[in-house]
Amino acid sequence: MGVDDILGLFNYWMVIVLMMIGLYTVVSRGNLVKKIVGLNIFQTSVFLLYISMGKVTGGTAPILTGKPEVYSNPLPHVLILTAIVVGVATTALGLALVVRIKNAYDTIEEDEIQAADDEKEFGDAAAAEDGRR
Amino acid sequence: MTATAALALSLLIPSVGAVLIALTGRHPNLRETVTLTTAVLLFADVVWLLSMATGGGPAPALMIGEIMPGLSLALKIEPLGMMFGMIASGLWMVNSIYSIGYMRANSEHKQTRFYVCFAIAIASAIGVAFAANMFTLFIFYEVLTISTYPLVAHKETPEARQGGRTYLGVLIGTSIGLQLVAIIWTWVATGTLDFTKGGIISGKVAEALVPVLLALYVFGIGKAALMPFHRWLPAAMVAPTPVSALLHAVAVVKAGVFTVMKVMIYIFGIDFLAATGASTWLIWVAAATLLAASIIAMTKDNLKARLAYSTVSQLAYVTLGGALATSMGVLGGSMHIAMHAMGKITLFFCAGAIYTVTHKTEISDMDGLGRLMPFTYGAFLIGALSVIGLPPMGGSWSKWYLMLGAADAGQLVIIGVLMLSSLLNVAYLLPIVGRGFFATPPDAAGHGVPQAQAVGAAAAPGRFLSGIREAPVFCVVPLCLTAAGCFVLFIYGDALYRLLEPMVGR
Amino acid sequence: MSIAAVIDISLLVFLGLTAFAILKLRALFAVVMLSSVFSLVSAALLVHLDAVDVAFTEAAVGAGISTVLMLATLALTSRREKAPTRSQALPLIVVFLTGLALVYGTLDMPRFGDPQAPIQVHVAPKYIADTQSEIGIPNIVTAVLASYRGFDTLGEVTVIFTAGIGVLLLLAGFIREPEGLRVQTMDHHLVLRVVTKMLIGPIMLFALYVQFHGDFGPGGGFQAGLIFASAFIIYALVFGLENARKAVPGRAVRLLVACGVLLYGGVGFVSFLFGKNYLNYSVLGVDQVAGQHLGILLVEFGVGLTVAAVMVSTFYAFAGQNQPISDEDW
Amino acid sequence: MFAVTMAALLAAMILALGRLYLGPTLYDRVLSANSFGTKTVLLIGVMGFLTGRPDFLDISLLYALLNFIGTIAVLKFFRYRTLGDGVNPDGDGP
Amino acid sequence: MIAAHLPILQVVVPLIAAPLSVFCRRGSTAWALTFGVSIAALAISMALLGQVLDRGTLSYELGDWAAPWGIEYRVDAANALVLLIISGISTVVLPYARVSIAHEIEPHNQTLFYTCYLLCLTGLLGMVITGDAFNAFVFLEISSLSTYVLVAMGAKRDRRALTAAYTYLVMGTIGATFFVIGVGLLYMMTGTLNMADLAERIPAIGANRTLVVAFAFIVTGLGLKLALFPMHLWLPNAYAFAPSAVTVFLAATATKAAVYLLLRFLFTIFGTTFPTFEPTLTYLLLPLAVIAMFAASTVAIFQVDIKRMLAYSSIAQLGYMVLGMSFATVTGLTSTILHLFNHALMKGALFMALGAVVMRFGDATIDTMRGLGRVMPWTMAAFVAGGLSLIGMPLTVGFISKWYLVAAALESGLWPIAVLVVASSLLAVIYIWRVVEAAYFDDPPEGVTAGEAPPALLIPTWTLIGANIYFGIDASLTTRVAGEAARVLLGTAS
Amino acid sequence: MTALVTDAVSWAFLASGSFLVVVGALGLIRMPDFYTRLHAAGITDTLGADLILMGLMVQAGFSLVTVKLLLIGAFLFFTSPTSTHAIANAALTAGLNPRIADGAGAGTDSAAPEGDGK
């Protein structure tokens, strides 16, 4: 693998590193807001992956200028515009859920929610001993 | 009425009966009338079918519909099925009478559910009997399992539930876990599941795998209670006695061995089995089951448990007959289905009658009852003799042919096994009769007497048996009928033989 | 290495640093600010990679609406992340392996910027070559977005519509009634009030400019909707949510959300009347180019309407439900 | 020469990012984020010239605008502890 | 004229109805609209299936832009059947939903609930019908986003619905993003997003590491979406705590659409000749499917909440579907597609029955089930019938699926797998029977009087039970279509 | 010739602007407390930004681009002091006291409502 290869792939590698930081934030953090932020980073990095592949060296933005020019590929841009919308939609919904979870559990830490649920489960089991419903 | 219509009716009558029973559930008398009427109509229908089947001409057949491409629900009359159908419908009729007596005398709960399930069970037993292909048979086989589950767990006590679980677990487990695989395997290999004279496997499955396929079948047919999949049978004895009687002497277990026979004859083909020796191993498994179950039966003090293990043992006879893969063996095994059914149902009726009157379940408590219940014990004796295989009872024929079959197959050891087994039968059945007639009723210190009764009986031994008289007439009549049946089968053994003969191609 | 490569690499390194800081920091407020920075930088990178439309959107989303929503969430939840208690080994391994797989996958990729890469030679050249004659607008991205792949964009509008409805469903029940609430304007804040008041008009105008010039330059309905909503949000922030609600009631916003989707979807149906397939705008005008142009204008307007309305209603839902945080929780 | 400007801007952004990371108070963070935003506005402006397509200044304009909105939102949040209307709980407000 | 536009109408009718329903002021109006649309969608999908069986694959080019440049809808036997499942289940669920939702959702939210429901329907239909890889993603997200909300709507009954929805959101988004990465890499190597075009170009590239990674990411992403073991963690709670009608709809359709998409990518796009196709199927999907069958069934046995029990059972059943596809034979695919259809029928019915219980008692734990055989005889009878189908009793659809699956295993010479399939269905006997015993052999607790669920719940439930039995007795139609679909996917269609 | 002049002028603008931007950012790091950092940030936001924008304007000549650059400048002119003022105001209201030269009320960073837990 020559220097050209490394230079030609560095962009992708860096994007992959970003993706992985985002993914790691999602899977390793217990705070629900932090997870959403992680998800954002993950998705944004994927957007960069797409856009990177559409770039043409020496190209320019795909808006016709009337002059003969090399244009970068417009299709990834279109796809990513859609994907960004999906991303923001997911973020909005996720945050709305976090707000509701906070209302219901009074915490947004996964561990504490888990503990509360376990307690409920045990509480239920204990109640079931006494009598039904 | 054409044969096809009669075939359709044989399924429709019990099905419609079930619906009607459910609808009339609030009026016990009406409900029981419906039950009896259905039973009689069904029997009449089957008899009609018999007359047509033996009347020459093409075998009656009915195509119900195609479920999957190449797999259809279809009925077709052939000798073995005809025999099974006769037994099932006939004994249902008798059993219905008995059930009414038993259930009323014991004031059982949820009787409507009981009768409905009973009717569905019979419908599926008839379906099993007349199935034209393995697929149809399997479907009715499974319906039979499901519909009898509520009967087994009828009492809803923890023991009943446990028994029900075992029953369902083993039967569904084997049928779906093994039998279905075998069926699909067969289908994938041969492209058909129709019961065909001479079998369909030949040349389609590698010879080395035929024993495996056979094993999947015979163990998969859990209802045949081949060890080690026999556990459900004793477990199911928690059911009310009429259930045990019909289902575990007739419908369920016989559906099992009947299926085994069908598979041997029409799927594998006995010539093929004989030629490849694929069933030799089964002979020994069956023989082992036969002896082991007999020995276990001897150790059981609970009457129904003893009868249950006896059944396990007797079912192994049938399987053995098939495994021998000789025409005599197959015929003997098939006849044993009928013979044992008649004998064993008699024994169960008797056990039920004894329970109804005395609420006793342990053999050791039954000393001296024979003198108080002569009809019952008389019938028990006849049934026992038939099961043991002594003339002049039907059982003697089947065992005779089985021995001939074993001889044909050159399995002389098996002849010895059969003889030994008969001796064991004697050893665990006849003492019951003996105690009933000749033993003296227990005194106050009698062992095995339930504590509550023991207290009541402490004052005077005479009072212990006071109030015990013959069972209700609804119970006694059926058991006398079946006892007589054992005798009749001996007389008409030859007719049965000729009915069955065509299936082995002679 | 060319300047372009240096910029590319330094921006990527920048992103990496930001992302790492986000991972590390447990003050959620800082995390939110950093994620806004992440968006800004990635948008700069997108500009660098010629994806100006995308950069426009990413900036509007990441630095604008996402930040506002996250702040609103923090206001309603908590501002500190608890120290992680679970073992981090498994996630690390999973993530590492995923990354490794991706890196493995890059080995056979066409090199960055390669004009002979498959994607540069198969489908896209037609867009570049034919947009002028078939659609007649300079911005190829808009042409592809709204016409060639117009159905994706209808899907996109539906996605944002779904999010709007979802947020309403989740939070609407919790929006508190205005009674007993003081309208909370930043009334002591003279500078903010005056400057905001002055800027709202131009911001809205800028939004509409972006809306209607999407054919010619970067921008379009989505970006315009976001900007328009931002203008409204800043009004609500400074002059009070209740005042904003009086100006545009929640129910009206909700209906506008639906109207945008209906407009987009409805335009598609017109082509049925002329026996053409769904979303064929050519039938709308005297000739194909005119029809396409009008169609794009209309659907982009639908997009803008929905996006703006969804953003406003989402903001209403978030901002409208909470008590200010009590001192103990602060 | 645009490259030099860009380098300067990038360096400045790194420093701003450092302050954002370090804090220590959240006001420092807001300040640096705001400052960072301004630099991005410039960066994108310069970038347009660098690539010879300066007609994308709309993006810069958008940034300048959103930066302001973001900052206001943050401040509203910290001043009133909500983005909506609410009664200030501690009464020391206006 | 309309007949030519059926493919797009299939998706656009519910899509347009969604914003329209926002205008409804009352929940009942919105319901009526939704129901009408659902019936229309069902009619369209039936017509489409008819057309496909008649004339083969249909293609519809959106905006009249030719295929690789514009978005194309492609309908063949495989997705026509899935469309039918989705719209059919929706049509059955809605009458049920009218009552159960009125009971489970706050009145002011009901209108928007139906909007969300319509969106979910749109998304599912869209992701199935489309012939464009990226368009599939967009509609996948529409369905996912609306699903998260629908699940969270169960919070009125139990707050855990919220965490369930959140987990689902995070996992679902990761899955979708993986899918997008995969599609991106595919696009990178081929320059196209059109599925048919991709299918043509991928074999031409030959061995290529990027494509292999794309393959891996698509399989993983869709695996997450379809709750392939061990990526199933989001499913049990999501199903358990969602409103009853939502559970029914999701259980019967959502994962099915993902399974379809996986089929489409594996068989149509990558194709059997793809280098990693066979190893993945044999060494990854097959073992995972088998583990899913056993692990999930085993976990199901120990569940107290019956809804959650059935959710775990769903994971096991998804194992069957994946197993079927891992054989890569016509019979195997037939079994997968059949089970798609059949499982929708049986799980739909079972969850409906449970929904009736939940509506009456507020929950559906094993404890609640005590004596229900007497308290709610029709509901429980439906549950038993559905349970039998799940176990695979003859005369029910479950049997048909199992038959084909075992046949496929045997055909591929994998008889141990066949044995495992049947063995795992025995676990189903155990968990179903736990409920049956409690319902029929325990006495209802004191104070609980007999009271059947309202007809509005019972009729849909029994409709599905009827379908279970009908298609169990006469499976010729379903097997024919499934077989056709399998041949289409394998590219061996006439 | 004119090209050379404009280039030189714009170069001067850009260079000095870049210099100020870096200095401002440096100040953001160096300054001891929040309020003093405000001033440092102010450098970037005002003269630094304006100089760079002017440099670009000179490059663009008289065109739409220049107008847009002007708009950006105007926008920054209005918003950046407003934001700065708002931040400072918020900090003061929240009780963050400035470090005063005379020593009174120095070192009150600890009043930060949000520590960082590091």
Place this chain on the structure above:
Amino acid sequence: MKVKARYIHAAGLWLVLFALWLVLSGHYVPLLLTLGALSCALIVWIAARLDVIDHEAIPLQLKVFGYLRYLVWLGKEITKANIDVARIILDPALPISPVMVQVPATQRTDVGKVIYANSITLTPGTVAVEVMDEQILVHAITREAADGLTNGDMDRRVDAIEAR
């Protein structure tokens, strides 16, 4: 405000906005011009609605030329201040002496006060921290910077551009 004044105000706003549109657009075709006109009208309507709701119309009350002259002066001040602060930053000793001072604000209108406060902030070295009725609280980085304000030069200049 009187009705007539409101109409004039609206028309003025529309004109300003439309001018802005023309500057932004760069495409002068009938369609876009029409859309621009409509957009401006829409914004005027929204602005009017908002004004009515929050009772805070902010009319422009400035002398335009005076303002421009002020801007030039301010630019000079900003440049000087920038150099001062840059020097401080680059000085290794970091010679700061922060102070808080209150400077009088004599403007009569809100806009005037805002211009004054923002001018203070724009000038590096001084930041307006709080705007009160008659005074502005300022944080200055050095004593000298503070002195530059307390002499009231800037205050007077802002006063001068307020409309009479």
